[in-house]
Amino acid sequence: MNLSIVGTKGAGKGTQVGRLANDFNLVGFSTGDAFRHGMKLRSPMGLVADKYVQRGELVPDDIVNGLVEEWIWTTTPSKGIVFDGFPRTTFQAAFLEETFREMGRKLDAVIYLDVSDEVVVERLSGRRICNLCREEFHVVYAPFKNCPKQKCDGQWLRRLDEDQPSVISTLVKVFQRGIEPLLQHFEQTGRLITVNGDKSIEEVYAGIVSAVTPYR
Ligand SMILES: [Zn+2]
Structure with missing residues (x-):
C-alpha cells in the first residue's frame, strides 16, 4: 500500500503519517527526508540541491523530483510508503506516478486533510x-510552566511574524487554491479520500484507517 497525505501547514499531516507508518508498517516520507538523504550521501541530485540551499534559493521542482526518485529507489519494494505533503502539484504527481510505474508500484490513494482556516489559525497562532x-x-496545547x-x-515568550493570524489565514487560502488541480486529478482517477481535518487527532486517524483498509 502506497499512500500520500496532503493538506496545509497545521492540518496535522506529520502526526497522521507517523501513526500510519507505525500501524501499517509503512515507510514515512517527507521532501525534507529526501533532501537530508541526498545531501548526506552526496548523490548527484543532492549535490545540485545543496547548491541552491547554499545560495538560499528555492530548490526547483525537477530537482525536488530527482531527490524523491533517488530516495524511492533506496526503499524496500515490498514495503509501502506514506508520503507527507508530496506531491503538491500535478507536475509532481505525474512524476511520482511515472516513477512508481517504472518500479511496478502504484499510488493507491491520496488523503486530503481538509481543514478550515479558523482551525489552522487556532492551532498555529498560539505558538510562542x-x-x-x-x-x-x-x-493552549503546551503552555509555559517552567523553562x-x-x-x-517565561517572560521572553513571543509570537513569530509567521504565526500572526492574518498571515496563517492567507497561507491556508493560497494553499487551498493551489492544491485544487491536484485534488481534481486524484478525484477523477477515483483515488481521492477527503477527511475532515478539523476533528481531533483520534477521529481523523480513525477516518483515515477505515478509508485505507481496502488497500491493505
Ligand atoms: Zn525561555
Missing part, C-alpha cells in the same frame, strides 16, 4: 518562542 532559551510553547533549560521564567 522564547527569545532567551529558544524553546517552543503553545498557549526546560532553566534559563527563564
Whole structure:
C-alpha cells in the first residue's frame, strides 16, 4: 500500500503519517527526508540541491523530483510508503506516478486533510518562542510552566511574524487554491479520500484507517 497525505501547514499531516507508518508498517516520507538523504550521501541530485540551499534559493521542482526518485529507489519494494505533503502539484504527481510505474508500484490513494482556516489559525497562532532559551510553547496545547533549560521564567515568550493570524489565514487560502488541480486529478482517477481535518487527532486517524483498509 502506497499512500500520500496532503493538506496545509497545521492540518496535522506529520502526526497522521507517523501513526500510519507505525500501524501499517509503512515507510514515512517527507521532501525534507529526501533532501537530508541526498545531501548526506552526496548523490548527484543532492549535490545540485545543496547548491541552491547554499545560495538560499528555492530548490526547483525537477530537482525536488530527482531527490524523491533517488530516495524511492533506496526503499524496500515490498514495503509501502506514506508520503507527507508530496506531491503538491500535478507536475509532481505525474512524476511520482511515472516513477512508481517504472518500479511496478502504484499510488493507491491520496488523503486530503481538509481543514478550515479558523482551525489552522487556532492551532498555529498560539505558538510562542522564547527569545532567551529558544524553546517552543503553545498557549493552549503546551503552555509555559517552567523553562526546560532553566534559563527563564517565561517572560521572553513571543509570537513569530509567521504565526500572526492574518498571515496563517492567507497561507491556508493560497494553499487551498493551489492544491485544487491536484485534488481534481486524484478525484477523477477515483483515488481521492477527503477527511475532515478539523476533528481531533483520534477521529481523523480513525477516518483515515477505515478509508485505507481496502488497500491493505
Ligand atoms: Zn525561555
